[in-house]
Amino acid sequence: MENEKEEKLRPGQVQAKPGIENEMQPRPQSDPKPYADGKLAGKTALITGGDSGIGRAVALLFAKEGARVAVAYLNEDEDAVYTQNQITTLGGTCRLIKADLSKEAACQQTVKETVQLFGELDILVNNAGTQWEQSSIEGISTEQLLQTFHTNFFSCFWMSKYAVGYMKKGAAIVNTTSVTAYRGSPHLLDYAATKGAIVAFTRSLAGNLVKKGIRVNAVAPGPVWTPLIVASFDKEKVASFGNDVPMERAGEPNEIAPCYVFLASDDASFMTGQVLHPNGGEIING
Incomplete structure (x- = not known):
């Protein structure tokens, strides 16, 4: 049957x-x-x-490319308002949704509120994340482990779960994973584990939604200069952050954002279940 369809399409x-x-x-x-x-x-x-870092850069570039944007954030009001104002300056439309996405009900409500605000949902970017540095597995409490998974992975799962019911053919989901999903991270064990889970989830959900015409892809940044870095490491590590990649520097959020535009747009119409790697030149098994 499939061969007959192919014959009609391309004699x-x-x-x-x-x-x-x-x-x-x-x-x-x-x-x-x-x-x-x-x-x-x-x-x-x-x-x-979407209030800061990669999320802000993605929001700004999406708005520049014509999208209406809803930014979900935890409690960084000043950063969120700045992002909204920047989008307004670009002539775009941005709505802020303050929510703790480590909780399922908040994920469901955030999706619902976005649809109520705009009447539709075409693109979901799962970018919320947190991390804590620990020198050994013994130092990672169950509380930290659960918080990391709830924020990084469960929110990604829940947001996708409640979004797909509103999405039509041609919609796109873009997840933020990390280079740590591929090479590991001795001092970010639980964080790296969540990012590995996001890779597997991306590939699995892509297969699950392919017949509905909804594409699911991911971006795996390497070291990027964001607020999460200065909130996670000591002064010495912050000062040398990113120097260990081939380009010998950390990336900027606006160097990562184009990957998200590509995957969200029709330019990536033949891509699903894939991961892009803006990581400063590190070769990993992607």
């Missing part, structure tokens, strides 16, 4: 090497995709952890 044909594209039936689509009003024009995006 059997043979040419002598190297082949003539103009004689193919149908001809391959080579023209650039038109985005007169931006790559995300007419789309509504919900971004968790």
Whole structure:
């Protein structure tokens, strides 16, 4: 049956090497995709952890590309308002949703509120995250372990669970994982474990939603200069943060954000279940 469908779509044909594209039936689509009003024009995006760091950069770039944006954040009111004001300055629309996404009910309500505000949901970016440095596994309490998983992974799961019911064909989910999911992190054991879970979840959900036309991908940043860094490490580590990657520096949030625009837009229409790696040149098994 599948072969018959393929035959109708692309009739059997043979040419002598190297082949003539103009004689193919149908001809391959080579023209650039038109985005007169931006790559995300007419789309509504919900971004968790969108108040600062990578989330803010993603929110700003989404707005610049034409999306209406809902930013979910925990309690960083000053940062969240600044993000909203920056989007307004760009001529975009941004709504703030203050919520503790480590709780399932808050995830459900955040999705519901976004749809109430904008009438639809086309893009979900699961970016909320936290981490605590510990020198040994003995130092990681069950309370810390659960908090890390609730914030980083469970929120990703719950947000996706409640979002997909509102999403239509062509919608996209983009999850934030990390280079630590691939190479590990001796001092961020629980954090790295959540990021590994997000990779597996991304691949699994992509397969689950592929027939609905909803794409699911992820971004795995390396070291990036964000508030989470100065809130996680001592002064010495902060001063040298990112120096161990081939580019010998930490990335900036606006160097990571284009990955999210790509995966959320029709430019990535043939990608699902994949992970992009803006990490300063570190080669990992992606």
